[in-house]
Amino acid sequence: MPSQTGSLTLLFSLLASSTCLLHVQRNEIRTFDSLDGLWTFVKEPYNGGDIGIDNQWNTKDLDTFKNATVMPVPCAYNDIGASSELRDHIGWVWYEKKEMVPLRDRNMRHVLRFGSVNYFAVVFVNSEKVTSHIGGHLPFEVDISSKVKFGAENKITVAVNNTLSWSTIPQGDFNYQKLNPRNISGRILSRLPDGAVKNVGNFDFFNYAGILRSVQLVKIPSVHIQNINIVADHTGSFLFETAASSLDGIQVEVNMFDEDDNVVSFFKIFPV
Numbered sequence: 001m002p003s004q005t006g007s008l009t010l011l012f013s014l015l016a017s018s019t020c021l022l023h024v025q026r027n028e029i030r031t032f033d034s035l036d037g038l039w040t041f042v043k044e045p046y047n048g049g050d051i052g053i054d055n056q057w058n059t060k061d062l063d064t065f066k067n068a069t070v071m072p073v074p075c076a077y078n079d080i081g082a083s084s085e086l087r088d089h090i091g092w093v094w095y096e097k098k099e100m101v102p103l104r105d106r107n108m109r110h111v112l113r114f115g116s117v118n119y120f121a122v123v124f125v126n127s128e129k130v131t132s133h134i135g136g137h138l139p140f141e142v143d144i145s146s147k148v149k150f151g152a153e154n155k156i157t158v159a160v161n162n163t164l165s166w167s168t169i170p171q172g173d174f175n176y177q178k179l180n181p182r183n184i185s186g187r188i189l190s191r192l193p194d195g196a197v198k199n200v201g202n203f204d205f206f207n208y209a210g211i212l213r214s215v216q217l218v219k220i221p222s223v224h225i226q227n228i229n230i231v232a233d234h235t236g237s238f239l240f241e242t243a244a245s246s247l248d249g250i251q252v253e254v255n256m257f258d259e260d261d262n263v264v265s266f267f268k269i270f271p272v
């Protein structure tokens with residue numbers, strides 16, 4: 001017990017740079033809007049190359065595409081529905097969502113957070129690229145405050161590429177398919193068109209692709225605590241670090257409690 005031995009050493013510092021990715025929550029300070037639900041969805045054709053990126057589909061309204069459908073978010077687009085073309089798709093698909101951001105929130109910081117997008121994602125807000133992310137294993141977020149139109153509808157576009165290679169996790173490869181028609185009682189059948197690509201995984205599960213977890217628009221005060229790091233060791237010394245988004249005119253209060261909820265130490269830190 002540090003308070004009994006009297007050897008409690010407290011070190012603290014205030015960092016301005018480091019960040020961490022917290023799970024979203026609603027409390028008296030922060031809130032979020034869920035962007036889950038039906039998103040507009042457009043699939044690129046087989047062997048589409050990078051047709052969407054090349055033609056800047058991010059500047060277009062995917063809603064106006066004749067072949068646009070809707071896709072639930074979160075879900076694996078290739079594991080829903082009955083279309084084998086969508087199930088076997090390799091390459092890009094595009095998602096779009098329109099979101100009204102009220103004028104009321106114009107002083108809040110707006111952060112777009114994705115729980116998981118598999119595999120490679122490029123994110124655009126109001127047609128402008130805001131971030132890209134590799135891999136569906138971890139969440140990612142991007143501050144879009146400067147791109148948001150307050151009191152107006154905002155267009156969020158996400159291009160997702162599920163092509164696996166020797167440098168992805170898991171690793172995969174893809175084969176170019178030769179037209180390989182089979183003659184079944186006079187009917188000429190072929191599963192894939194000539195030159196289509198087919199994924200060859202070196203793993204024993206399905207390559208679930210798309211926006212696999214929830215998406216939120218997180219609203220937080222512009223000045224906020226970004227990180228708290230506490231290191232306590234057996235000598236009774238105790239190090240804590242907090243990171244704030246800005247050091248301008250802020251004051252950080254740190255209270256330490258014992259097991260009976262009594263305050264054993266109290267700090268007010270005024271960064272210099």
Ligand SMILES: *[C@@H]1O[C@H](CO)[C@@H](O)[C@H](O)[C@H]1NC(C)=O
Pocket residue numbers: 042043044045046051065066067
């Ligand atoms: C969907 O429509 C776009 C725009 O007309 C087109 O470029 C794209 O090839 C179409 N997708 C498929 C799978 O045909």
Ligand SMILES: *[C@@H]1O[C@H](CO)[C@@H](O)[C@H](O)[C@H]1NC(C)=O
Pocket residue numbers: 047048049050090091092120161162163
């Ligand atoms: C995206 O998919 C295409 C296949 O349609 C592939 O050629 C390309 O390398 C992929 N790009 C990235 C960045 O994963």
Ligand SMILES: *[C@@H]1O[C@H](CO)[C@@H](O)[C@H](O)[C@H]1NC(C)=O
Pocket residue numbers: 183184185186187188
């Ligand atoms: C397909 O098989 C049928 C016999 O089942 C045969 O009469 C026909 O010539 C074959 N067609 C081709 C293109 O090989």
